Amino acid sequence: MANFWFLILTIGFLVLSWFHNSVNSEIINGDHDDLFTLVAIGKELKLLDWDENGLKNTSNYCSWPHITCSSSQLVEKIVLSRLNLQGNLTLLSQLKSLKWLDLSFNTFHGTIPQSFGNLSDLEFLDLSYNKFDGSIPIELGKLKNLESLNLSNNLLIGSIPIELDGLVKLHDLQVYSNQLNGSIPNWVGNLTNLRVFTAYENELSGKIPESLGAFSELQLLNLHSNYLEGSIPDRLFANGKLEFLVLTQNKLSGVLPDSVGICKDLSSIRIGNNEFIGNVPKEIGNLSSLAYFEADNNNLSGEIVQEFAQCSNLTLLNLASNGFNGIIPPVFGEMINLQELIVSGNNLSGEIPTSVLSNKNLNKIDLSNNRFNGSIPKSVCNSSRLQYLLLGQNSLIGEIPNEIGNCVKLLELQLGGNHLTGVIPPEIGKIKNLQIALNLSFNHLHGQLPPDLGKLDKLVSLDLSNNQLTGDIPLALRGMLSLIDVNFANNHLTGPIPTFAPFQKSPNSSFEKNAGLCGYPLNSFCGNSNGPESFHHKVSYRIVLAVIGSGLLVFMSVTIVVVLFMMREKQEKVAKTAGKEDEEIDDNNKPSMILGNVFVDNLKQAIDFDVVVKATLKDSNKISSGTFSTIYKAEMPSGLTLSVKRLKSIDKTILHQQSKVIRELERLNNLCHDNLIRPIGFAIYDDVALLLHQFLPNGSLARFLHESSKEQEYKPDWPVRLSIAIGVAEGLAFLHHLAIIHLDISSGNIFLDSNFRPLVGEVEISKLLDPSRGTASISAVAGSFGYIPPEYAYTMQVTAPGNVYSFGVILLEILTTRVPVDEEFGEGVDLVKWVQGAPTRGETPEQILDAKLSTVSFSWRKEMLLALKVALICTDTTPAKRPKMKKVVEMLQEITESK
Ligand SMILES: *[C@@H]1O[C@H](CO)[C@@H](O)[C@H](O)[C@H]1NC(C)=O
Ligand SMILES: *[C@@H]1O[C@H](CO)[C@@H](O)[C@H](O)[C@H]1NC(C)=O
Ligand SMILES: *[C@@H]1O[C@H](CO)[C@@H](O)[C@H](O)[C@H]1NC(C)=O
Ligand SMILES: *[C@@H]1O[C@H](CO)[C@@H](O)[C@H](O)[C@H]1NC(C)=O
Ligand SMILES: *[C@@H]1O[C@H](CO)[C@@H](O)[C@H](O)[C@H]1NC(C)=O
Ligand SMILES: *[C@@H]1O[C@H](CO)[C@@H](O)[C@H](O)[C@H]1NC(C)=O
Ligand SMILES: *[C@@H]1O[C@H](CO)[C@@H](O)[C@H](O)[C@H]1NC(C)=O
Ligand SMILES: *[C@@H]1O[C@H](CO)[C@@H](O)[C@H](O)[C@H]1NC(C)=O
Numbered sequence: 077m078a079n080f081w082f083l084i085l086t087i088g089f090l091v092l093s094w095f096h097n098s099v100n101s102e103i104i105n106g107d108h109d110d111l112f113t114l115v116a117i118g119k120e121l122k123l124l125d126w127d128e129n130g131l132k133n134t135s136n137y138c139s140w141p142h143i144t145c146s147s148s149q150l151v152e153k154i155v156l157s158r159l160n161l162q163g164n165l166t167l168l169s170q171l172k173s174l175k176w177l178d179l180s181f182n183t184f185h186g187t188i189p190q191s192f193g194n195l196s197d198l199e200f201l202d203l204s205y206n207k208f209d210g211s212i213p214i215e216l217g218k219l220k221n222l223e224s225l226n227l228s229n230n231l232l233i234g235s236i237p238i239e240l241d242g243l244v245k246l247h248d249l250q251v252y253s254n255q256l257n258g259s260i261p262n263w264v265g266n267l268t269n270l271r272v273f274t275a276y277e278n279e280l281s282g283k284i285p286e287s288l289g290a291f292s293e294l295q296l297l298n299l300h301s302n303y304l305e306g307s308i309p310d311r312l313f314a315n316g317k318l319e320f321l322v323l324t325q326n327k328l329s330g331v332l333p334d335s336v337g338i339c340k341d342l343s344s345i346r347i348g349n350n351e352f353i354g355n356v357p358k359e360i361g362n363l364s365s366l367a368y369f370e371a372d373n374n375n376l377s378g379e380i381v382q383e384f385a386q387c388s389n390l391t392l393l394n395l396a397s398n399g400f401n402g403i404i405p406p407v408f409g410e411m412i413n414l415q416e417l418i419v420s421g422n423n424l425s426g427e428i429p430t431s432v433l434s435n436k437n438l439n440k441i442d443l444s445n446n447r448f449n450g451s452i453p454k455s456v457c458n459s460s461r462l463q464y465l466l467l468g469q470n471s472l473i474g475e476i477p478n479e480i481g482n483c484v485k486l487l488e489l490q491l492g493g494n495h496l497t498g499v500i501p502p503e504i505g506k507i508k509n510l511q512i513a514l515n516l517s518f519n520h521l522h523g524q525l526p527p528d529l530g531k532l533d534k535l536v537s538l539d540l541s542n543n544q545l546t547g548d549i550p551l552a553l554r555g556m557l558s559l560i561d562v563n564f565a566n567n568h569l570t571g572p573i574p575t576f577a578p579f580q581k582s583p584n585s586s587f588e589k590n591a592g593l594c595g596y597p598l599n600s601f602c603g604n605s606n607g608p609e610s611f612h613h614k615v616s617y618r619i620v621l622a623v624i625g626s627g628l629l630v631f632m633s634v635t636i637v638v639v640l641f642m643m644r645e646k647q648e649k650v651a652k653t654a655g656k657e658d659e660e661i662d663d664n665n666k667p668s669m670i671l672g673n674v675f676v677d678n679l680k681q682a683i684d685f686d687v688v689v690k691a692t693l694k695d696s697n698k699i700s701s702g703t704f705s706t707i708y709k710a711e712m713p714s715g716l717t718l719s720v721k722r723l724k725s726i727d728k729t730i731l732h733q734q735s736k737v738i739r740e741l742e743r744l745n746n747l748c749h750d751n752l753i754r755p756i757g758f759a760i761y762d763d764v765a766l767l768l769h770q771f772l773p774n775g776s777l778a779r780f781l782h783e784s785s786k787e788q789e790y791k792p793d794w795p796v797r798l799s800i801a802i803g804v805a806e807g808l809a810f811l812h813h814l815a816i817i818h819l820d821i822s823s824g825n826i827f828l829d830s831n832f833r834p835l836v837g838e839v840e841i842s843k844l845l846d847p848s849r850g851t852a853s854i855s856a857v858a859g860s861f862g863y864i865p866p867e868y869a870y871t872m873q874v875t876a877p878g879n880v881y882s883f884g885v886i887l888l889e890i891l892t893t894r895v896p897v898d899e900e901f902g903e904g905v906d907l908v909k910w911v912q913g914a915p916t917r918g919e920t921p922e923q924i925l926d927a928k929l930s931t932v933s934f935s936w937r938k939e940m941l942l943a944l945k946v947a948l949i950c951t952d953t954t955p956a957k958r959p960k961m962k963k964v965v966e967m968l969q970e971i972t973e974s975k
Pocket of ligand 6: 241262263266
């Protein structure tokens with residue numbers, strides 16, 4: 077029935093439009109025009125709402141969804157946001173009375189229709205978050221009534237047209253995140269109603285228009301990440317209404333004008349990474365609303381103005397990497413809301429400002445790389461919240477006060493490169509939260525190492541090098557279970573280096589220049605008793621070191637990576653087997669099978685558990701090694717090939733709850749998804765658990781991306797890579813749908829079948845080791861290096877957004893053919909940071925993508941750029957900004973559909 081009416085109406089529409097075009101259009105009533113236009117639009121956009129509902133009462137289109145009519149039954153407002161629409165929008169221009177058009181968050185592509193210029197009543201136009209490309213049509217300049225124009229987050233190129241100078245009523249103009257170039261046209265400065273202007277993340281150059289803000293009541297100006305130059309126009313502040321000013325990451329120069337003080341409501345000034353000179357004007361103190369002042373990496377100079385202290389709402393003050401001198405004004409203690417004071421990399425001197433330190437809200441104080449002198453005040457941690465105390469590379473003297481132990485919230489303590497004397501106070505051991513680093517290097521500290529340091533079981537990096545420390549390295553330091561990076565070099569330490577994995581894994585440079593120190597990793601042996609063991613360690617730890625790689629050490633300095641449980645396990649092994657490698661279980665030392673089962677009935681006959689166990693004892697069968705497991709290949713006598721996963725660190729509690737484990741595994745076996753690996757059985761003996769899976773001959777995605785070129789294998793082309801990315805995303809979306817968080821997403825845990833279908837592995841780990849469900853005592857399950865989301869450092873929780881981040885890293889690997897952690901990226905830079913840093917380095921996205929793929933065809937390149945956008949939002953530093961896995965699947969599918 078509906079179809080019938082639709083047919084009649086469509087024919088009617090065709091007839092009428094013929095009439096319309098050939099006969100004088102005045103004959104036909106305006107609202108009928110709207111009806112037929114709407115039906116045609118509904119059809120073009122495949123908008124079912126406008127077929128079925130609408131046609132029940134044809135004359136009643138004003139009640140259709142997404143539509144609002146005027147009192148005279150003319151369509152005035154259309155809101156079609158977030159409906160995943162695409163199609164030809166030209167017809168919309170026939171809705172002559174349209175005032176409000178919102179098409180945001182869809183997948184419209186192609187150029188913005190010129191015909192929109194005919195919507196002369198239009199007041200609000202939102203085309204943001206689509207895939208419009210080409211340049212902004214000059215016809216939009218005809219929209220004399222337009223008050224709000226939003227073209228953000230598209231693929232627009234070219235300049236902002238001069239011809240739009242007719243948009244005199246504009247109060248909101250947003251064009252951020254496109255590829256617009258040229259300069260900001262002067263007409264923007266003439267808009268008397270302008271309130272909001274954003275054009276950040278484009279390729280705009282030239283100067284900020286002289287009159288911008290001068291004639292209007294501009295509240296928000298955000299132009300960050302462009303190539304703008306010249307100075308901030310003095311008149312920008314003239315109207316006194318500015319609330320947000322963001323100019324970060326441009327080439328702007330000159331001074332911050334005094335007139336800034338006029339803007340009483342200014343709450344955020346961010347002008348970092350430019351070439352500004354001079355000082356911050358005293359008038360800054362007039363800004364009682366100022367919460368955020370960020371001006372790092374400029375050429376600012378002079379004394380830091382004490383007027384900042386009048387900004388009682390100031391929360392963050394970042395003046396790092398400028399040329400400031402003089403002292404930190406003591407009145408800064410009056411800024412009771414200050415949470416972060418960052419002034420590193422200047423020429424500041426004087427004492428550490430105790431008034432600031434006593435501020436209860438202070439979270440971070442970074443005075444490093446200055447010339448501060450005087451001693452560390454005893455009142456250092458009267459402020460209970462301090463998490464970062466960064467005082468390195470100054471001229472501090474005196475002793476480290478015992479009161480440092482009051483800094484219980486500290487995550488990082490940097491005191492290196494000063495003239496500190498005295499001993500290391502044992503109270504440092506009270507700072508149980510210390511995680512990122514404890515650096516006391518390059519001072520004049522003497523005396524023995526306090527055993528209390530061993531209580532710092534979360535600490536990742538310990539640097540005590542270049543002091544005059546004496547005595548043994550206390551055995552108690554083996555309590556520092558999270559340690560990865562350690563340096564004791566150039567002291568007067570003596571005795572054997574304790575047997576402790578993090579020590580023996582370190583390069584010998586970590587212990588060198590201590591005349592009395594012996595044992596591995598140094599080349600000096602301590603005596604006969606220790607000799608052979610040391611030698612054994614030498615071999616095995618070299619291997620471990622080679623596997624983990626030094627890139628890890630670099631990466632670690634930015635992200636806190638706690639491999640606590642791995643260490644703990646290693647230690648237990650060291651204690652138990654007295655240095656015996658865990659892989660080297662003797663053949664006659666026959667393991668006693670406790671239990672085994674095969675879930676898949678027709679495979680029961682084909683699997684021989686003895687052969688399975690034996691296969692895992694031979695190194696030559698090893699396929700890969702992940703955070704939680706080692707995978708072996710096992711050939712059954714029946715001819716079946718299995719992949720056998722030996723869990724590395726299965727928690728004791730799990731072994732004691734075998735029935736529960738088995739239930740979980742059986743449940744997992746029933747978890748059916750094309751992109752997940754299902755367990756087909758398991759075996760448990762001693763404290764070892766083996767999981768059996770189908771053997772996938774194409775190996776892991778990691779091997780495929782990063783190793784296949786050496787082996788002259790078939791290298792996946794772009795469409796195959798994209799389908800792999802979609803498959804992985806679908807597998808993860810399915811898990812998230814069941815509220816299962818994967819604990820170790822990495823390209824090494826994605827396997828490819830003979831058709832390059834990706835299968836996500838290690839899913840059972842999430843079930844067996846899920847820390848939030850209390851099945852394991854492990855609080856530090858972090859996943860694989862390079863894939864760990866930045867927030868993990870603070871939350872210590874693997875979350876769904878964390879999984880999205882890890883997926884984003886895999887997508888970047890697929891796009892760039894680069895590994896997540898690589899020394900090539902530079903110190904402290906991983907793949908994500910390297911990609912994010914491309915605009916700063918002046919590199920285009922194309923230089924980031926694997927050129928072997930992106931240069932093959934224009935359409936491949938375009939798709940790769942779209943996928944890059946997805947990868948970038950997945951790896952957003954802010955977890956809340958990352959899309960859900962389900963949304964990621966949709967976004968990637970849209971790329972394939974956009975052909
Ligand atoms: C159709 O809509 C018009 C206008 O809203 C209304 O007057 C009329 O009663 C409706 N007819 C039916 C059959 O619902
Ligand atoms: C959209 O449709 C109009 C006619 O309604 C046509 O002139 C135009 O070429 C179409 N645009 C595209 C991109 O197909
Ligand atoms: C705009 O309207 C004018 C006159 O009504 C018409 O001649 C022109 O073709 C229209 N332009 C577009 C792009 O639809
Ligand atoms: C686009 O900009 C307008 C005007 O500033 C704003 O009202 C609208 O919410 C924006 N759209 C999106 C999707 O952010
Ligand atoms: C802006 O970009 C367009 C297309 O990408 C290019 O043709 C033009 O030369 C660029 N203009 C400037 C001023 O860089
Ligand atoms: C801006 O306005 C001034 C005078 O108010 C005028 O001289 C100038 O031409 C205008 N500029 C633009 C680009 O509209
Ligand atoms: C603005 O700051 C200056 C310098 O600190 C001061 O002299 C002036 O009185 C302030 N003006 C207002 C309106 O607060
Ligand atoms: C300071 O911040 C608080 C909370 O954000 C706000 O309520 C208050 O109005 C601000 N004070 C000024 C002077 O803006």
